[in-house]
Amino acid sequence: MRTSRIPGFYNMTVEERRALVAKMYGLSGEEKNDLFSAEPLPVGTADKMIENVVGSFPLPLGLGLNFLINGKEYAIPMAIEEPSVVASASYIAKIVREAGGFTTEATDRLMIGQIQVVGCPDIYAAKDAILKEKQALIEDANAAYPSMVARGGGAEDLEVRILNEESGSAFSQMLVLHLYVNTCDAMGANIINTMVESLAPIVEQLTDGKVYLRILSNYADRCLARARCVIPPELLADENYTGEEVRDGVVHAYEFAASDPYRAVTHNKGIMNGIDPVVIATGNDWRAVEAGAHAYAVRHGSYGSMTTWYVDHEGNLVGELELPMSVGTVGGSINVHPISKLAHKILGVESAQELAQIIVSVGLAQNLGALKALVTDGIQKGHMALHSRSVAIAAGATGEMIDIIAEKLVDVKEIRVGKAKELVEEYIK
Ligand SMILES: CC(C)(COP(=O)([O-])OP(=O)([O-])OC[C@H]1O[C@@H](n2cnc3c(N)ncnc32)[C@H](O)[C@@H]1OP(=O)([O-])[O-])[C@@H](O)C(=O)NCCC(=O)NCCSC(=O)C[C@@](C)(O)CC(=O)[O-]
Numbered sequence: 001m002r003t004s005r006i007p008g009f010y011n012m013t014v015e016e017r018r019a020l021v022a023k024m025y026g027l028s029g030e031e032k033n034d035l036f037s038a039e040p041l042p043v044g045t046a047d048k049m050i051e052n053v054v055g056s057f058p059l060p061l062g063l064g065l066n067f068l069i070n071g072k073e074y075a076i077p078m079a080i081e082e083p084s085v086v087a088s089a090s091y092i093a094k095i096v097r098e099a100g101g102f103t104t105e106a107t108d109r110l111m112i113g114q115i116q117v118v119g120c121p122d123i124y125a126a127k128d129a130i131l132k133e134k135q136a137l138i139e140d141a142n143a144a145y146p147s148m149v150a151r152g153g154g155a156e157d158l159e160v161r162i163l164n165e166e167s168g169s170a171f172s173q174m175l176v177l178h179l180y181v182n183t184c185d186a187m188g189a190n191i192i193n194t195m196v197e198s199l200a201p202i203v204e205q206l207t208d209g210k211v212y213l214r215i216l217s218n219y220a221d222r223c224l225a226r227a228r229c230v231i232p233p234e235l236l237a238d239e240n241y242t243g244e245e246v247r248d249g250v251v252h253a254y255e256f257a258a259s260d261p262y263r264a265v266t267h268n269k270g271i272m273n274g275i276d277p278v279v280i281a282t283g284n285d286w287r288a289v290e291a292g293a294h295a296y297a298v299r300h301g302s303y304g305s306m307t308t309w310y311v312d313h314e315g316n317l318v319g320e321l322e323l324p325m326s327v328g329t330v331g332g333s334i335n336v337h338p339i340s341k342l343a344h345k346i347l348g349v350e351s352a353q354e355l356a357q358i359i360v361s362v363g364l365a366q367n368l369g370a371l372k373a374l375v376t377d378g379i380q381k382g383h384m385a386l387h388s389r390s391v392a393i394a395a396g397a398t399g400e401m402i403d404i405i406a407e408k409l410v411d412v413k414e415i416r417v418g419k420a421k422e423l424v425e426e427y428i429k
């Protein structure tokens with residue numbers, strides 16, 4: 001059986017790690033070439049993906065290890081430029097697996113398409129007219145994209161809202177139609193946009209109004225994924241702190257984020273530290289996920305923590321994260337970018353729902369990693385020690401000099417480029 005528990009993976013050379021991954025995941029010759037290539041995204045492919053291409057922008061790709069989610073092992077590809085994130089996710093996943101792993105669930109994958117109608121002579125009659133034709137409109141939407149119905153998805157429901165009902169302004173009063181679409185394993189933006197654009201002429205006829213916007217909503221609050229972990233305090237202890245101290249510190253840190261947007265934004269940035277790298281590595285649209293996540297964090301009226309941490313009756317630390325997660329395992333650039341194809345193979349996911357649940361688990365792990373560091377030694381100790389290698393490179397260190405300079409920076413407790421430059425000059429002399 002495949003395991004994601006590979007102690008000391010980080011002490012191997014890159015070549016050793018690559019050989020192990022190739023063996024574990026049975027990569028073909030072509031897949032190995034893609035993963036190990038100096039040009040992982042061929043410029044010819046890049047030139048077909050976006051416009052005005054002059055090159056590509058590589059990011060380090062690491063594996064988040066130790067993840068046990070609903071009893072299944074996952075090594076999780078993460079594409080990110082920031083040091084200590086992959087280490088931290090793996091660290092917390094190691095603790096959580098000892099407590100039985102993450103448990104997760106997901107709602108149905110209903111994405112929302114919006115149609116904006118303005119200038120209706122009678123906005124209430126317009127709303128009634130649409131609702132009267134609801135079933136026909138759903139069928140029309142499905143006729144615009146029949147393959148989704150064939151695979152068990154497609155448009156399922158429709159609602160109508162009136163915005164700025166009391167406003168006297170013809171600009172601000174409008175009717176907004178929401179089309180709810182099960183996009184199966186796709187994120188679904190293009191699918192939905194095709195559907196809502198096809199409905200626009202009929203909606204204009206029914207309402208006697210003018211349709212302007214016809215577009216997906218990135219507030220995917222009917223496409224949610226949830227992750228949970230329950231950790232006995234003894235698993236949180238280290239040589240300097242008791243498990244209870246760490247546990248209580250994490251809950252205090254959560255309460256701070258729950259009560260103060262200045263803290264919540266940083267707390268949530270820490271969660272997105274885990275989420276974005278998986279979204280990026282799997283070829284998904286991280287702007288969509290970011291936008292939806294932050295909007296969801298304000299659903300109770302003020303911006304707050306995306307996660308919840310509390311102590312249960314047995315004294316365990318309990319963490320929960322629920323977020324809109326509009327990701328896919330097909331569509332967009334997922335099967336175009338060679339590395340994203342490999343990321344899906346390494347993950348071994350079978351559906352978009354499963355991928356969404358993995359992503360929120362990494363977000364929850366990452367949040368605890370940051371909070372555990374913050375409530376004990378502080379973030380600088382673990383993070384800056386790993387960041388010291390980037391500082392050494394920025395100061396001009398190359399080859400074996402990088403680790404030597406990085407270690408010296410940690411020893412003198414001055415992890416900054418100016419100091420690194422001094423050390424590089426000394427080394428070269
Ligand atoms: C960095 C650690 C994990 C060290 O923590 P440590 O206690 O020194 O780790 P350890 O040596 O005991 O190792 C434990 C496990 O961690 C992993 N691990 C340990 N080291 C490595 C490594 N080099 N490379 C890969 N994996 C590593 C690895 O899985 C290892 O298990 P093993 O495999 O040995 O059995 C810890 O200090 C930590 O989690 N720090 C937090 C880091 C963090 O959050 N970074 C994000 C950047 S800061 C930020 O942007 C967000 C923030 C903080 O502002 C958010 C907020 O305010 O809420």
Ligand SMILES: NC(=O)C1=CN([C@@H]2O[C@H](COP(=O)(O)OP(=O)(O)OC[C@H]3O[C@@H](n4cnc5c(N)ncnc54)[C@H](OP(=O)(O)O)[C@@H]3O)[C@@H](O)[C@H]2O)C=CC1
Nearest residue numbers: 147183184185186187188189190191285288330331332333
């Ligand atoms: N606001 C936003 O966020 C916007 C985002 N976008 C972009 O849209 C892209 C995502 O759109 P999306 O519609 O997902 O991508 P696609 O247009 O690539 O649609 C997904 C395709 O996958 C095929 N497919 C194969 N198997 C499945 C399956 N099991 N479930 C679902 N579809 C399947 C379908 O083709 P078939 O049915 O023919 O087999 C479908 O056409 C992203 O690149 C995103 O950046 C675009 C506009 C706005």
